[in-house]
Amino acid sequence: MSAADETALNSELEELRDNRSVFAKGWDACKRMPLGAFGAFVVILMIVAAIFAPVLSPYDPEMNNFEAMLKPPSFEYLLGTDQFGRDLFTRIIYGAQTALFVGFACAIIGASVGLVLGVMSAFFGGTFDLIFQRVMDVFLAFPLIILALAVVATFGTKGVLFGTPYENVIIAITIPFIPRCARVVRSNALSIREIPYVDAARALGFSNARIILRHMLPNVMAPFLIMLTAFVGQAILLEASLSYLGLGVQEPTPAWGLMLQGGAEEYAESAPWVPIFPGLAITIAVFGFNLFGDAVRDILDPKLRQQ
Numbered sequence: 001m002s003a004a005d006e007t008a009l010n011s012e013l014e015e016l017r018d019n020r021s022v023f024a025k026g027w028d029a030c031k032r033m034p035l036g037a038f039g040a041f042v043v044i045l046m047i048v049a050a051i052f053a054p055v056l057s058p059y060d061p062e063m064n065n066f067e068a069m070l071k072p073p074s075f076e077y078l079l080g081t082d083q084f085g086r087d088l089f090t091r092i093i094y095g096a097q098t099a100l101f102v103g104f105a106c107a108i109i110g111a112s113v114g115l116v117l118g119v120m121s122a123f124f125g126g127t128f129d130l131i132f133q134r135v136m137d138v139f140l141a142f143p144l145i146i147l148a149l150a151v152v153a154t155f156g157t158k159g160v161l162f163g164t165p166y167e168n169v170i171i172a173i174t175i176p177f178i179p180r181c182a183r184v185v186r187s188n189a190l191s192i193r194e195i196p197y198v199d200a201a202r203a204l205g206f207s208n209a210r211i212i213l214r215h216m217l218p219n220v221m222a223p224f225l226i227m228l229t230a231f232v233g234q235a236i237l238l239e240a241s242l243s244y245l246g247l248g249v250q251e252p253t254p255a256w257g258l259m260l261q262g263g264a265e266e267y268a269e270s271a272p273w274v275p276i277f278p279g280l281a282i283t284i285a286v287f288g289f290n291l292f293g294d295a296v297r298d299i300l301d302p303k304l305r306q307q
Contacts, residue, residue: 036295042288050096057090062252070271080273082259083266088273092281094254099285102166102239102249106173107231113174114181115224119216121182122189123208133186136179148172148238152247169248173238181227188220222300229296233289240282256282 030037049056065085073080079088121132139147151172192198193216201211242248243257251258259278267274 033295033298035291036298039288039291039293039295042284043292046096046100046285046288049093050100053090053093053097056093057087059087059090061086061091061094061254070267070274072271073273079277080271082274083271088259088277091254091259092256092277095256095259095278095281096285098166098249098253098255099236099239099282102169102173103232103235103289105166105170106177106235106238107228109170110174110177111181111224111228111231114178114183114227115185115217115220117178118182118185119189119212119220122186122193123212123216125193129186132182136182139176139179140183142176144173144176144234144238145241147176148242149245149247151175152242166249169239169242172242173235177231177235181224181231184223184227185220188223189216192216192219225300226293226297229289229293233286233293236289237282237286 063086065081068077068081068085069083071077071081071085077087077089079092081087082091117132121129142150149172152168155168155171198211198215201215206214239248239255240257240260243255244261245257246261248257249255256278260275260282
């Protein structure tokens with residue numbers, strides 16, 4: 001056993017002997033990883049704001065008020081109003097619902113499908129693995145935004161299955177996530193496939209499905225969770241980008257990218273609060289999820305946790 005593996009093993013044994021409460025362990029983790037704690041705070045704040053949006057603001061996010069167009073920030077309108085007289089604070093809070101719904105949906109679906117395909121590719125190997133990896137290479141050859149734009153351009157902005165405003169956006173963002181997660185999971189599953197307990201399961205006559213579900217999938221959950229948290233921030237940014245280009249969520253649904261599209265150029269000088277606050281919301285949300293994802297990676301990787 002190498003020195004690094006022995007250090008990681010000792011760290012895990014010390015954690016097993018730690019009898020402190022969950023809150024004490026959480027506070028200690030916050031002190032050790034302040035950036036990760038800040039990211040978790042941003043994530044929790046977004047979720048709370050999205051859930052209690054009707055309570056936090058008395059205004060309707062979709063109702064126009066032409067008597068209050070382009071009002072600057074004040075006690076009545078905390079972040080001002082847009083060109084249609086809609087309260088920006090209200091639309092940013094309701095926009096968090098859109099960002100989180102699309103972000104979590106794309107991350108969960110894309111990472112889950114990539115998890116299953118990556119493990120299957122590593123387990124079966126041979127021709128199946130060769131063909132599967134070449135297909136993944138084709139998808140990986142395109143940047144995320146380009147592939148998402150191609151999917152939206154193909155299917156349009158209206159949902160092809162249920163007609164919901166988020167449907168095609170979720171499909172467009174999910175498809176590029178699948179090969180990225182599958183490639184990472186496959187690399188971990190290949191090493192797990194060579195561990196003796198997998199050979200023992202085969203020798204005992206266990207089915208391929210049982211070996212994959214009981215012995216391989218649980219052991220690749222760490223990279224899966226890391227990719228999952230990273231995908232949420234990327235999905236929020238991609239959704240905002242597509243909405244800004246007019247290919248994502250459509251009016252009057254509150255969405256941060258749409259808010260930028262309507263005010264970034266025309267009102268950048270005359271009413272700077274119109275593009276600034278939605279842009280800040282996107283920046284803080286993506287930054288928070290990235291910090292939280294880095295903290296999750298450090299926690300799940302014993303070597304990084306020891307460092």
